[in-house]
Amino acid sequence: MTLRHMKIFLAICENGNSVTRAAEALFMTQPAVSLALKELESYYGMPMFERLSRQLFITEAGERMREYAAHIMELFDEMEKGLRDWDATGVLRVGASITIGSQFLPSYLKAFHVLRPGVDIRVCINSSEVLEEQLQSNKLDFALIEGTVHTPNLICEAYLEDPLTAICSIDGPFAPGERISIERFRAQRFLLREEGSGTRDEFDGAAEAAGFSVLPAWESTSTTALVNAVIQGLGVAVLPRRMLLGPLERGLIASFEVEGMDMNRKFLIAYHKNKFLTRSARELIELCKNYELDYPAPKYNGLY
Known part of the structure; x- marks a missing residue:
């Protein structure tokens, strides 16, 4: 008994209890529809339709089945829409070290809000050391970190130089x-x-x-x-x-x-190697990487 069986059963009900018209509506062959109905009736051990004079008449069990099946398919469609649209809403947890959080991240998030206004972004600004710990414990989806990352389980992508x-x-x-x-x-x-x-x-x-x-x-x-x-x-x-x-x-x-001191460094995008990045997370990461190419240069306020 699968969602496929329920979908076919409902198609029969919605097309005048006709296997032929249900097959046409579903772009299936008539024997395939008949087989699915037979499997459904066999699974529950009772007929869903009576077959009289080459016509189908829904039984009391069939009526009950139709109610349940319609409700289940409605819930399934709601689940599909909710999960597929999750990236357009949902929560994205982003960390940033202090320099990035104070000078860069506000511009990134302002631009991202235009693209994904329904995404609720939760921000944590802290030291790189704390951010690494939060990535390890799955408290952040990804983080923008200055300098060097010391945790081996984190994937790091350099995206901007900052001397x-x-x-x-x-x-x-x-x-x-x-x-x-x-x-x-x-x-x-x-x-x-x-x-x-x-x-x-x-x-x-x-x-x-x-x-x-x-x-x-x-x-x-x-x-x-x-x-x-x-x-x-x-x-x-x-x-x-x-x-x-x-x-x-x-x-x-x-x-x-x-003389003799190399103080060039890079900003890093870091996330756990086993972390599943949603579409929204991947889009924000790409925006951060390409921000200075795609958007006007931000006016860094400095400190005064």
Whole structure:
């Protein structure tokens, strides 16, 4: 007994209890329709139609069967529509590290809302370390992460370059655009993002590759706090350039280069290797990848 049997049975009922007309309506052969009816009656051990003078007359059991079958098919159609339309509504759980969440994600989601206004997007902005844990525990569908991912079960796709920039105060030890040695740089007082953030991981990795390590004077989750400390001449910081455009343009801070340090990094789209990505999730991922090609360049607000 299958949905096919119910569909054929209902077609017979809806076409004047005629096997011939039901076969025509379903684009089936008459013997195939007759066989399906016979299988249905055999399954329940009772006739659904009486056969008199080459005509079919629905029985009391057949009437009951028709009511149930119509209800079941209606529910089935509702289920089909609901599941197939789920991507047009539903919930999408997206994570973003702090730089991406504050400077990029709002523009991405504004554009995506135009494409999929019915999708309810839940956002979590946190450190890369926390986002990796949430991807592992299936609390997020995917995340936009800065720098390096350390969890082997995650698939990562690089999609945008975002260099780190070293900064000091305007009246600080280095002139704007000055290129300094690693020896001079490592002797500075460092104001850094907290451990576990993508920015910190990338800087620590670049410092290690250059042959030194850093014990920061300040650690903070707030880029604004670090920049304010730099403005006051309390040390140097290394932060994402897009987060610094405002204070750099206003002349509040100066950026400089460090010889022999590679501080280029990429933004990553990360998701669990066993995660099923819905159509909406895949569409948002593609929008993020192609955003700067398909949409006007966003105006990064920086911090001021």
